[in-house]
Amino acid sequence: MPELPDVAHFKKYLDATSLHQTIRHTVVHDRAVLEGVSAPRLRNTLQNRSFESTNRWGKYLFVEVQQSPWLVMHFGMTGFLDYAAEPAKSPAHARVVYQFDSACRLAYVCQRKLGLVTLAEDIESFGRSQGLGPDAMDEHFDSGQFLSRLDGRRGAIKSALMNQDILAGVGNVYSDEILFQAGIDPTRTVGDLDGGELRNVYRTLRKVLRKAIDRNADVARLPSNWLLPHRERGRSCPRCGQELDQIKVSGRTAYVCHGCQH
DNA sequence: ACATTGACCTGAGAGC
DNA sequence: TGCTCTCAGGTCAATG
Numbered sequence: 001m002p003e004l005p006d007v008a009h010f011k012k013y014l015d016a017t018s019l020h021q022t023i024r025h026t027v028v029h030d031r032a033v034l035e036g037v038s039a040p041r042l043r044n045t046l047q048n049r050s051f052e053s054t055n056r057w058g059k060y061l062f063v064e065v066q067q068s069p070w071l072v073m074h075f076g077m078t079g080f081l082d083y084a085a086e087p088a089k090s091p092a093h094a095r096v097v098y099q100f101d102s103a104c105r106l107a108y109v110c111q112r113k114l115g116l117v118t119l120a121e122d123i124e125s126f127g128r129s130q131g132l133g134p135d136a137m138d139e140h141f142d143s144g145q146f147l148s149r150l151d152g153r154r155g156a157i158k159s160a161l162m163n164q165d166i167l168a169g170v171g172n173v174y175s176d177e178i179l180f181q182a183g184i185d186p187t188r189t190v191g192d193l194d195g196g197e198l199r200n201v202y203r204t205l206r207k208v209l210r211k212a213i214d215r216n217a218d219v220a221r222l223p224s225n226w227l228l229p230h231r232e233r234g235r236s237c238p239r240c241g242q243e244l245d246q247i248k249v250s251g252r253t254a255y256v257c258h259g260c261q262h
Numbered sequence: 263a264c265a266t267t268g269a270c271c272t273g274a275g276a277g278c
Numbered sequence: 279t280g281c282t283c284t285c286a287g288g289t290c291a292a293t294g
Contacts, residue, residue, distance in 0.1 A: 001287070032271090059288075077287045078272080093272090112271045114288055155265055164289080172287060251267060252287075266294075276284080 002075035004136055004169030005212035007061055010073075010081050011054045012216070014063065014106070017083040019051050021100040030095040033108070035116040045069065045119060046098065057127050057135050058168025062120070069119040072126060076114025082107040127168075136169040137209055143202040150190050150198065157193060157201065158186035159250045170205070172252050173228065174212070178205045180227040185261045186254045187247070231255045 002010070023046045028039040045068050052064040063071040073079075082091050086103045094107040096117050108117060120126035133149060134141040149166050160166055161175040170178070179186045182204040184197060193201070215221040222228055225238045236243050242259035 003288095074288085076271085076289085110271095111273075112287090114271060116289095153264080159265080162288090250265075253285085264294105266292105268292085269290090270288105272286100274285090276282100278281090278283105 001077050001171070001173060002079055003059060003171035003174050003217075004056075004209055005174070005217035006080075007056055007059050007075065007169075008137075008213045009216045009218075010061055010075070011056050013081055013083070014051070014054055014061070017104075018098070018100070018106045019053070021102050021104070022048060022050055024048075024099045024101050027097040027099065028095070029090070029097065030113070032113050033095045033110055033115055033117050035118045037118050042096075042117070042119065046071070051098075055123055057123060058132055058164055059171070060127075060130075060132075060168075062123050062126075069121050070123060070126070072116075072118045072120050073108060074116045076110055076112060076116075078112045079108065079110040079115040082109055131165045132168045133164060133166045134168065136167045136205060137213070141167065143199050146202045146205075147195065147198055153190040155189060156187050156249050157184060157190055158252070158254060160190050161201075161205070162252070169209070172254075173231065174208065176231065176255050177227050178208050180255075180257060180261060181208060183261055185258075186249050186256055227255060227257070 026043045026046045028034065028042065031039050034042065046065060049066040049068055052066055055062040059074060061073045065071055083104065083106045086105055090097055091107055091109050093109050093111040095110050096108040097105050099105045150160055153160050158175050158179060161170045161178060162172060178201065182201050184201060212222065219229055230238050233246055237257035237259060240257065240259040242257055244255050244257055247254050247256060
């Protein structure tokens with residue numbers, strides 16, 4: 001579930017807790033989340049260094065390590081960060097634990113192991129190697145760019161929004177929210193939407209992500225007339241009261257209000 | 263080149 | 279109670 005707003009929250013969380021502390025050591029509890037880096041290399045890279053700053057691109061979090069490559073974390077669908085004072089028990093499913101001199105530690109938790117931890121020399125080339133499109137909240141990513149990157153696409157608008165090569169950061173849940181608020185049926189194809197509708201999707205995308213970031217992607221704090229707090233089987237639309245439909249779009253579960261979305 | 267589907271992973275919840 | 283089945287969803291490889 002961690003999408004752009006969730007990762008933005010993890011970034012704030014790491015910034016507020018874990019910068020400028022010497023890393024005493026790093027414990028890899030499960031190497032399955034490591035990709036392209038061995039446990040010893042990760043340990044050695046971080047040893048006696050500190051986290052200096054962070055960046056985010058789509059669903060990836062980058063952590064600047066003093067005089068070293070960047071630490072890269074992706075959270076799959078169940079990942080998050082947990083900071084606590086030692087000797088706190090590691091939370092269940094902690095896969096990598098960064099232990100600081102201050103006797104506190106930051107745990108990378110990932111129950112379903114669909115996330116990843118790695119190192120990268122620089123953000124730009126890492127993103128390019130992943131084929132990532134522009135970050136959905138990048139200031140340079142404007143509606144003109146949005147339209148041109150969608151040009152020639154044949155699939156459903158929902159699938160395009162979730163395609164990280166086109167734009168990075170939107171996943172299944174927020175693509176539903178964006179299309180709900182834009183009043184557009186997720187099964188409609190990109191080519192079927194006119195310029196006005198696509199610009200509306202762009203504006204809504206920015207508005208939804210902005211507010212979700214401001215609220216720390218906390219569902220309990222999102223407006224009750226959003227789809228997200230009601231995104232469950234059998235629930236009804238917070239705007240028109242009609243029962244929500246649960247459908248599949250390219251194999252992904254989608255929630256749609258056929259009273260509001262056309 | 264682009265779209266779609268299944269696999270990966272694990273635990274919660276449903277159904278019997 | 280306990281077993282089995284299905285489902286969640288981010289990404290990638292395989293297939294269309």
